[in-house]
Amino acid sequence: MESSSALLGGLNSGVVLSLIAVLWTVVWQNLQRLQLYAVVGRHVSRHARRLTALVDPYVSVTIAEFDGGARMTRRSDAFDEVKSYLSSSCSRRHDVRHLRAEPAIGAGLDRLVLSMSDGEEIADQFTDGDVTVTVWWWAYSMPPPRSDGGGGGYWGGGGGAVQENRRFYRLFFLDRNRDIVIDRYLPRVRREGRAVMVANRQRKLYTNIATHSWSDSDGLVRSAWSHVVFEHPKTFDTLAMDPARKKGIMNDLTMFKNGKDYYKRVGKAWKRGYLLYGPPGTGKSAMIAAMANYLDYDIYDIELTSVHSNTDLRKLFIETTGKSIIVIEDIDCSLDLTGARKKKKEEDEYSGDGGAPKPPPGMMKKDTSSKVTLSGLLNFIDGLWSACGGERIIVFTTNHVDKLDPALIRRGRMDKHIEMSYCCFEAFKFLAKTYLDVDDHELFGVIGGLLSEVDITPADVAENLTPKSMDDNADTCLAELVKALEKAKEDKAKGRNGQEEDEDEDEDDDKKVAEKK
Numbered sequence: 001m002e003s004s005s006a007l008l009g010g011l012n013s014g015v016v017l018s019l020i021a022v023l024w025t026v027v028w029q030n031l032q033r034l035q036l037y038a039v040v041g042r043h044v045s046r047h048a049r050r051l052t053a054l055v056d057p058y059v060s061v062t063i064a065e066f067d068g069g070a071r072m073t074r075r076s077d078a079f080d081e082v083k084s085y086l087s088s089s090c091s092r093r094h095d096v097r098h099l100r101a102e103p104a105i106g107a108g109l110d111r112l113v114l115s116m117s118d119g120e121e122i123a124d125q126f127t128d129g130d131v132t133v134t135v136w137w138w139a140y141s142m143p144p145p146r147s148d149g150g151g152g153g154y155w156g157g158g159g160g161a162v163q164e165n166r167r168f169y170r171l172f173f174l175d176r177n178r179d180i181v182i183d184r185y186l187p188r189v190r191r192e193g194r195a196v197m198v199a200n201r202q203r204k205l206y207t208n209i210a211t212h213s214w215s216d217s218d219g220l221v222r223s224a225w226s227h228v229v230f231e232h233p234k235t236f237d238t239l240a241m242d243p244a245r246k247k248g249i250m251n252d253l254t255m256f257k258n259g260k261d262y263y264k265r266v267g268k269a270w271k272r273g274y275l276l277y278g279p280p281g282t283g284k285s286a287m288i289a290a291m292a293n294y295l296d297y298d299i300y301d302i303e304l305t306s307v308h309s310n311t312d313l314r315k316l317f318i319e320t321t322g323k324s325i326i327v328i329e330d331i332d333c334s335l336d337l338t339g340a341r342k343k344k345k346e347e348d349e350y351s352g353d354g355g356a357p358k359p360p361p362g363m364m365k366k367d368t369s370s371k372v373t374l375s376g377l378l379n380f381i382d383g384l385w386s387a388c389g390g391e392r393i394i395v396f397t398t399n400h401v402d403k404l405d406p407a408l409i410r411r412g413r414m415d416k417h418i419e420m421s422y423c424c425f426e427a428f429k430f431l432a433k434t435y436l437d438v439d440d441h442e443l444f445g446v447i448g449g450l451l452s453e454v455d456i457t458p459a460d461v462a463e464n465l466t467p468k469s470m471d472d473n474a475d476t477c478l479a480e481l482v483k484a485l486e487k488a489k490e491d492k493a494k495g496r497n498g499q500e501e502d503e504d505e506d507e508d509d510d511k512k513v514a515e516k517k
């Protein structure tokens with residue numbers, strides 16, 4: 001634009017430039033008619049636009065892939081919406097010669113989603129009443145700004161590592177169309193982009209990438225999350241639990257999903273914490289999958305032991321999108337909230353009597369241990385940052401609720417506590433219907449009696465009810481379950497006897513000690 005203006009600056013004639021613009025319009029229409037536009041139109045378009053800008057200046061609006069400057073890495077919703085809006089048209093257009101393909105978003109795994117490559121430009125028209133406006137979209141990318149280091153980050157630090165480029169779309173339009181573009185066109189682009197995204201949406205299961213591998217040998221700094229398409233079949237229809245409790249949870253989730261205005265009115269961030277607790281195999285992970293399927297949300301599964309620091313945890317949160325469930329499984333095992341660290345253990349390995357000799361400095365294992373603290377975690381759940389974006393559910397699971405710090409699970413942080421328990425008769429009947437399609441059977445009575453005596457997880461019941469061969473049917477599977485329950489009952493009795501014997505022996509010892517005294 002600047003070079004053109006320098007070239008033509010000497011002429012200083014608005015009339016000449018206007019003539020050029022009119023001439024261009026005529027040439028443009030004819031080129032299109034002759035189908036030559038696909039070959040040369042793209043280049044001519046850009047120059048013509050620049051020429052026209054001399055008499056009728058252009059305004060530009062830039063939409064960046066990431067919000068928040070150099071340090072913040074929150075993906076911009078507006079960018080994704082514009083990308084989707086443009087991708088729905090640009091893949092079919094002949095004036096876009098270079099496309100960028102991204103895999104597996106869309107209706108099928110085989111499909112590629114195409115968008116404009118860097119340097120491509122397309123024109124778009126918008127009619128509002130009698131006015132038709134032409135705008136131009138230009139795609140480009142730039143290396144991210146260098147951060148000041150400070151412990152690294154998804155984009156920053158990394159000792160000069162090559163970093164992923166940040167992408168931008170820039171919209172050009174004539175100044176005289178400013179109001180109509182800003183008030184009408186851009187909102188329409190976002191609306192239509194969102195509709196395309198919803199139509200193409202495949203839910204994703206994200207997991208965090210170990211933070212110590214950010215600066216790989218290949219020198220690339222990756223995104224904080226990697227993902228696969230989320231295709232878990234578990235739904236509330238196949239989750240065995242007390243029907244009233246299940247209904248309560250589903251209502252709670254529905255209220256949350258539709259609660260945007262409510263959360264705004266009461267001045268709370270639009271997020272909700274769930275604590276799922278209970279023995280292994282009682283369906284905590286299955287419940288999370290059912291929740292995600294019910295709400296149509298993505299899942300972000302955080303492996304806390306791979307998160308190096310509280311700052312990294314915050315960055316992970318910022319990179320999550322709305323309509324998502326953020327999960328930390330087995331929270332009591334992921335993090336030693338008492339402050340004892342793995343590093344200490346490692347040091348002990350080398351310093352103990354007869355232990356291995358301490359390796360020379362620099363040969364110690366790379367410190368990849370998590371330094372996430374309880375306060376970091378609390379901040380993650382309800383600090384100021386956690387209110388970014390909204391519409392997020394945070395789920396913790398644990399087998400030992402009593403081991404958790406009360407501050408972590410108090411209401412307000414973990415709003416709803418859900419106990420997942422051993423299989424009761426109701427849950428068994430539900431599983432029998434789901435797995436074997438039987439509502440009643442002569443063995444139901446025996447099974448009901450045994451279930452009241454022993455603890456068995458829904459996972460074990462489900463396993464016994466699963467046919468293992470073509471010959472298996474409801475009779476054999478239920479008989480198998482009776483066997484498993486009887487064995488569990490026997491083991492329980494043996495365990496109790498063993499415990500009683502131990503107690504008797506202890507008592508005898510105490511008596512002997514007392515007699516001696």
Ligand SMILES: Nc1ncnc2c1ncn2[C@@H]1O[C@H](COP(=O)(O)OP(=O)(O)OP(=O)(O)O)[C@@H](O)[C@H]1O
Nearest residue numbers: 238239240279280281282283284285286458459462
């Ligand atoms: N209540 C349930 N209803 C239906 N299926 C269940 C239920 N509980 C467990 N299952 C089945 O048992 C298997 C194990 O369950 P799941 O992984 O959800 O247990 P968990 O509570 O997450 O265990 P852990 O504490 O070891 O992670 C899954 O295949 C799941 O479908």
Ligand SMILES: [Mg+2]
Nearest residue numbers: 284285286329
């Ligand atoms: Mg689990």
